[in-house]
Amino acid sequence: MPQSNNKKKIIIDTDPGIDDAMAIFVALQSPEVEVIGITTIYGNVYTTLATRNALHLLEIAGRTDIPVAEGSHVTITKGTKLRIASFVHGTDGLGNQNFPPPKGKPIEQSAADFLIEQARHYPGEVTVVALGPLTNLALAIQADPDFTKNIGQIALLGGAFAVNGNVNPAAEANIFGDPDAADIVFTCGADVLAVGINVTHQVVFTDADRDKLAQSSGQFAQYLCKILDVYFSYHHDAYSTKGVYLHDPTALLAAVDPSLITCAEGVVRVQTVGITRGLTIFYNKQKRFGEVTEWSNKPSVKVAVTVDAPRIVNLVMERLMNS
Numbered sequence: 001m002p003q004s005n006n007k008k009k010i011i012i013d014t015d016p017g018i019d020d021a022m023a024i025f026v027a028l029q030s031p032e033v034e035v036i037g038i039t040t041i042y043g044n045v046y047t048t049l050a051t052r053n054a055l056h057l058l059e060i061a062g063r064t065d066i067p068v069a070e071g072s073h074v075t076i077t078k079g080t081k082l083r084i085a086s087f088v089h090g091t092d093g094l095g096n097q098n099f100p101p102p103k104g105k106p107i108e109q110s111a112a113d114f115l116i117e118q119a120r121h122y123p124g125e126v127t128v129v130a131l132g133p134l135t136n137l138a139l140a141i142q143a144d145p146d147f148t149k150n151i152g153q154i155a156l157l158g159g160a161f162a163v164n165g166n167v168n169p170a171a172e173a174n175i176f177g178d179p180d181a182a183d184i185v186f187t188c189g190a191d192v193l194a195v196g197i198n199v200t201h202q203v204v205f206t207d208a209d210r211d212k213l214a215q216s217s218g219q220f221a222q223y224l225c226k227i228l229d230v231y232f233s234y235h236h237d238a239y240s241t242k243g244v245y246l247h248d249p250t251a252l253l254a255a256v257d258p259s260l261i262t263c264a265e266g267v268v269r270v271q272t273v274g275i276t277r278g279l280t281i282f283y284n285k286q287k288r289f290g291e292v293t294e295w296s297n298k299p300s301v302k303v304a305v306t307v308d309a310p311r312i313v314n315l316v317m318e319r320l321m322n323s
């Protein structure tokens with residue numbers, strides 16, 4: 001597919017994952033977007049499998065021109081006790097389909113080095129859409145003092161702002177995966193947009209939507225219908241919603257078209273210890289506190305507060321069916 005220069009350059013940092021696969025396909029089908037790379041991380045699966053799945057998805061899409069850079073296998077504090085959500089996505093991360101291994105290989109560069117290099121190469125132009133724990137971004141921020149200036153935007157799927165989490169009542173899965181990294185990203189001073197489950201839980205892809213997708217001859221539609229079963233079963237068991245949450249496609253589309261959401265601006269800090277580890281606390285700057293707090297003098301970020309869910313579901317459907 002020929003790429004023109006006025007497209008938004010996007011790197012997808014991802015742990016595929018069924019809704020990650022949807023987001024990747026939607027991105028590849030979005031005329032406003034040029035996917036310049038995929039970086040991988042643990043979360044829905046371990047990093048090695050995330051890399052394998054990213055390469056596989058690009059092969060399915062016929063887009064092996066897009067580089068895949070493998071990310072960290074451990075948290076920013078070198079933690080190895082990772083929480084892997086195979087119960088949401090299947091043990092292979094893609095609905096227990098046991099696809100053959102991809103032919104391609106990741107590039108030599110690490111995810112963090114790739115992020116640093118691309119941000120430096122296209123200053124102010126690259127959007128990172130982060131769909132997993134934020135370790136790679138935190139590593140890039142720590143390794144290169146210019147990264148936060150060079151990066152255009154960090155649009156992340158993470159957090160549960162003033163609602164319960166999905167790992168436990170406090171924490172959302174991506175932030176819980178590496179709370180220290182998340183706190184580094186939220187306070188780094190870059191243009192950060194957080195799309196949390198307070199918003200994505202409003203974007204439901206129903207059983208009827210899936211039936212419609214199944215009737216389409218679109219190649220991405222057909223592929224996704226094979227892998228979606230496990231994701232639907234999990235949602236039927238865990239929630240009383242008749243459908244699945246479109247977490248990752250919502251974050252991707254919000255980064256591409258900000259008119260799909262409204263945001264509040266303020267400072268976000270992340271709880272890194274204790275029973276509320278992974279909790280995201282947003283300070284709206286309405287009260288001038290008498291004393292210095294952990295939120296004082298920290299840069300503001302944007303947090304999504306409302307979403308045009310019908311328009312997102314339509315966009316996802318349209319782009320997957322026309323493939």
Ligand SMILES: O=c1[nH]cnc2c1ncn2[C@@H]1O[C@H](CO)[C@@H](O)[C@H]1O
Pocket residue numbers: 017018019020044085088131157166167172173174197238247248
């Ligand atoms: O209940 C859950 N536990 C762990 N991970 C989940 C759950 N539901 C969805 N996700 C995964 O984590 C991100 C959203 O938090 C999404 O990427 C989704 O695939």
